[in-house]
Amino acid sequence: MCKGQWNGEEVLGLKVTWNKRYITLAPVATLIGLAIKVYDPESLLGDNADIGVTCVLVPRETEGVHAGARHLPMNTVFMNGPTWGTEVFIPMDQVIGGQDMLGKGWTMLLECLSIGRSISLPALGTGAGKVASLATGSYAYTREQFGRSISQFEGVQEALEPIAGYTYMMDAARLLTAGMLDRGVRPAVPSALLKYRNTDLMRIVINHAMDVVAGRGVITGPRNFMARAYNAVPIGITVEGANILTRSLMVFGQGAIRCHPFIVDEIAAAGMEDEDQATKKFDGIFYRHLAHTTRNALRALVLGLTGGLLESVPRQGNIKSSYRQLARFSAGFALMTDVTLLSVGGGLKAKQRLSGRMADSLVQLYYASAVIKQWHEEGYPSDQRPLVDWCLQSCLRDLQHSMREAIINFPVPALRWPLRLLVFPLGATGLNGPDDKLGTRVAASIVKDTPLRQRISRGAYTTMDPEDPLGRVLNAYKLANETAEMRSRLHDAVRNRDEDDLDGISLLMGHERKKLVDWACAEGVVRADECEKLEEALTALYDVIRVDAFDEEGLKALSRCAKGKRKVVERPAKD
Numbered sequence: 001m002c003k004g005q006w007n008g009e010e011v012l013g014l015k016v017t018w019n020k021r022y023i024t025l026a027p028v029a030t031l032i033g034l035a036i037k038v039y040d041p042e043s044l045l046g047d048n049a050d051i052g053v054t055c056v057l058v059p060r061e062t063e064g065v066h067a068g069a070r071h072l073p074m075n076t077v078f079m080n081g082p083t084w085g086t087e088v089f090i091p092m093d094q095v096i097g098g099q100d101m102l103g104k105g106w107t108m109l110l111e112c113l114s115i116g117r118s119i120s121l122p123a124l125g126t127g128a129g130k131v132a133s134l135a136t137g138s139y140a141y142t143r144e145q146f147g148r149s150i151s152q153f154e155g156v157q158e159a160l161e162p163i164a165g166y167t168y169m170m171d172a173a174r175l176l177t178a179g180m181l182d183r184g185v186r187p188a189v190p191s192a193l194l195k196y197r198n199t200d201l202m203r204i205v206i207n208h209a210m211d212v213v214a215g216r217g218v219i220t221g222p223r224n225f226m227a228r229a230y231n232a233v234p235i236g237i238t239v240e241g242a243n244i245l246t247r248s249l250m251v252f253g254q255g256a257i258r259c260h261p262f263i264v265d266e267i268a269a270a271g272m273e274d275e276d277q278a279t280k281k282f283d284g285i286f287y288r289h290l291a292h293t294t295r296n297a298l299r300a301l302v303l304g305l306t307g308g309l310l311e312s313v314p315r316q317g318n319i320k321s322s323y324r325q326l327a328r329f330s331a332g333f334a335l336m337t338d339v340t341l342l343s344v345g346g347g348l349k350a351k352q353r354l355s356g357r358m359a360d361s362l363v364q365l366y367y368a369s370a371v372i373k374q375w376h377e378e379g380y381p382s383d384q385r386p387l388v389d390w391c392l393q394s395c396l397r398d399l400q401h402s403m404r405e406a407i408i409n410f411p412v413p414a415l416r417w418p419l420r421l422l423v424f425p426l427g428a429t430g431l432n433g434p435d436d437k438l439g440t441r442v443a444a445s446i447v448k449d450t451p452l453r454q455r456i457s458r459g460a461y462t463t464m465d466p467e468d469p470l471g472r473v474l475n476a477y478k479l480a481n482e483t484a485e486m487r488s489r490l491h492d493a494v495r496n497r498d499e500d501d502l503d504g505i506s507l508l509m510g511h512e513r514k515k516l517v518d519w520a521c522a523e524g525v526v527r528a529d530e531c532e533k534l535e536e537a538l539t540a541l542y543d544v545i546r547v548d549a550f551d552e553e554g555l556k557a558l559s560r561c562a563k564g565k566r567k568v569v570e571r572p573a574k575d
Contacts (some may be wrong), residue, residue, distance in 0.1 A: 001040040001051070002162055004089040010097075013091040014038060014056065019084040024239070027070045027081035032058045035105050036312055045102070055096040063388040064088040074231045110188060113240065115192040121236050122174045125198035128229050129167030130460035135225050136163055137446030137549035138477035139213055142541050148493050151447040152211075154436075159208040160443035161434075165390045166201045167456055172374040172391075173367050174198065177345040189255035190366065196246040197363045199236040206230050221548020225469040230392035251359035256337055256348070262289040263341060285525065293338040297422050300335045303328035304425045317380045319372065322392040325431070326368055329399050332423035333361055336406065339419060343412045357406040362398035368392055383452045392435045395434035404428045449481050466540065476544040479537040486526050490516075491505050493525040513538040 002015050016036055026032060028296025038051040045051070060067055067083040092099050096108065139149035140160060150156045177194045180187045205230050210217045217226040237243050241250065257263050257328065265285050274277035303311060336358065344351055371391040375384060407419045429527050434442070465471035480487075515534045520526045526534055550558060 001038065001042065001044045002089075002253065003044070004091075005092040006089065011091050012044065013089055014054075014095070016056070016090055017086050019082075021082055022071060022080050024290065025079050026067050026083045027079060027118070029067070032060060032067060032083055035109055036057060036526045038102060045099075047408050048100070051085055051411070052103035053107050054102050055105040057094050057096060058085070058088065058090060059094075062088060062090075067406075073130060073235050074236065076228060079234065103339050104359045109301040111186050114186045114191045114402075115197040117240050118187060121240055122170070122194045122198040122277050124175065124236055125202035125301055126170040126174050126232075128202045128461060129163070129170050129205045130457045131229070131470070132205050132226070133163055133167045133446040133453075134457040134460055134462065135473055136160065136209040136212050138473045139216070139544070140475065141447050142476045142480045142544055143216075145542070147495070154440075157440055157443040159211050160446060161390070161439040163205050163212075164442050164456060165387060165394065165434075166205050168384075168387045169367050169391045169394075170198050170201050171456075172370040173263055176370040176373055177364075182520060189251060189259060192241065192246050192250045193359065193363050193366055195240060196243050196251065196359075197367065199233075200243060202236060203233045206233055216545060218548060219547035221550070223472065223546065223548050225473060247359045247416065248356045249349065251362060252355045253348055254356075255362065256341060260337070260341070262286075262292065289338075293335065293342070294334040296338060300328070300331040301422045301425055303331055304423060307430075317372070317375060317388075319392065322368070322372075322396065324367065325396050326509045328404065329361075329396070330365060335417060335422060336361075336403065339415060343415060347411075351411050353409065354406060354411060357402050357409075361399055361401040364395040364402065368395035368399075371395070383450070383454070386438060387452075387456075388446060389545055390438055390442045393431075393434045393438070396431045400428050400431045448542050449477075452463070466543070472540075476537075476540040479533075479540045483534055483537040486530050487537065489525055490520050492532070493520065493523065505550070513525060513542060525564055551574055 002013065003010055004013050004015065005011075006013065014036070018034060018036065020026070020034070023029075023032065036054055036372075038054045040046070040049050040051055045048065047560060056235070058065055062085075065083070065088060066085060066087045067081065069081050071080045071082075073080055095101060097104070101108070102243060137151070137160065140156055141149050143150045143151075151160065173194055175188050177187055180190065206226070209226055210230055212244050213226055217224065217230070220227055258401070266282060266289065269278050269282040269285060270282065299503070308328040311324050311327040313320050313323035313327065340348065340354065340358065344354070348355060371388055375381075375388050403423060407416055407423060410416045410419060447453075451517050461470070462474060463471035463567075464475045466475045514535060517526070517531050517538065520534070521528060521531045
């Protein structure tokens with residue numbers, strides 16, 4: 001705190017020195033937001049010299065402010081850069097909320113972060129999943145090997161399955177959390193776990209998509225519809241609270257205290273100045289806390305022994321088994337939370353493996369609940385049933401694994417067997433996740449041209465422009481579906497031909513597609529009115545598997561473009 005000159009007058013304000021390595025939008029911002037630690041050594045506002053964290057807005061044109069340089073995160077267009085200043089005077093009216101909000105910046109940051117983390121990065125992860133589902137499902141259908149679409153190969157289906165399932169799951173969790181914001185709730189814990197999990201699932205989905213498109217995805221250029229998303233994945237993982245930090249400290253570490261029915265009151269009672277009143281209040285809360293823990297222990301044991309059969313659950317949707325398992329594990333999680341707080345206490349910050357596993361458990365409970373809520377709100381459509389089953393079975397499998405690992409490695413060894421007996425009285429068995437039959441149906445949901453495929457990818461950018469990276473594969477997918485029957489006839493004719501019938505024409509149906517169509521027309525395999533459409537489809541199918549190639553001049557142009565000097569013009573190889 002100090003006094004300084006502002007617009008020709010002496011006013012009360014702050015003299016700030018900062019050097020921020022990176023701030024989102026700093027290169028183009030006209031107002032730069034900073035969280036600073038404020039001190040009042042001259043006691044201008046009172047006797048408290050240490051005021052605390054405060055949020056301010058600094059106009060970019062303020063003397064001494066430096067900004068404008070840009071980073072290049074993972075070679076993407078994500079706007080990010082450094083800013084710094086030395087002893088820059090900031091008047092009091094540039095403190096967010098004015099003088100009354102001095103020292104309240106940490107609360108402001110947490111509230112803003114709980115809102116922002118619920119929207120931007122979870123939406124980014126979901127959007128990436130939707131585009132990956134749309135593009136990869138289309139590519140898998142159009143790409144053929146040995147006369148068959150690669151979407152029929154089990155290895156490819158194994159990669160398509162989590163792309164579809166996790167995208168549906170991310171969308172459900174995103175909508176659930178955004179709905180809280182619409183009602184005026186500031187979901188600090190849900191926003192943290194949503195940001196962590198959605199960006200992590202984005203990484204899994206994009207990796208699987210890259211595996212499916214294979215060589216088509218690793219060649220950089222205007223045709224590549226996956227490379228930029230792949231490059232950008234670490235940005236979402238890192239910003240707005242790095243995932244390691246969020247998982248290991250924030251989700252369970254903050255949530256266990258903020259959401260517990262008694263801990264906050266116990267802390268408040270312990271801090272009361274009147275010891276007699278503090279003891280009386282604390283004892284009352286503590287005994288209720290013990291009763292709460294005992295109920296959780298008995299409930300976890302009973303539901304564990306019966307597989308949740310004694311729990312009353314809704315009948316809608318015919319997913320009673322999943323409801324019961326979620327109720328059972330919710331009781332077990334509540335018990336483990338109480339035991340952790342009572343036995344580990346303030347040392348939880350140092351037990352980050354335990355905190356991380358408990359966070360993973362909470363994530364699975366939250367995402368399973370989100371999937372059920374979304375399915376309920378959409379009226380239990382039958383075509384979504386495979387996706388719902390896949391999501392619930394996956395969540396329950398991973399939930400069981402996380403809780404089991406937390407118990408096996410519990411930091412108080414004497415409590416491991418009691419916890420295992422109460423939470424898993426019959427052992428951790430029976431929840432193996434989706435089987436191959438269900439996985440095949442889920443994989444098909446983004447391959448077959450059905451309303452379900454459109455539902456999974458709703459809201460994603462789409463175009464049929466064959467000059468657009470995504471439009472090229474979607475246009476080929478459309479033509480492949482429209483000509484599926486005539487292409488099947490063509491394949492059968494090629495397989496059953498006489499040895500010399502094709503007169504040396506390549507069976508790969510690539511650059512010799514016109515000759516192949518002419519042969520098919522001459523042999524009566526396709527009708528005359530089908531030939532043009534068939535050639536158009538074969539041309540699109542050939543074009544969609546091609547990758548970018550640059551000659552010497554093209555590579556030089558690419559280098560100049562990377563330096564911001566000119567646009568790259570691709571010089572594709574001729575057929």
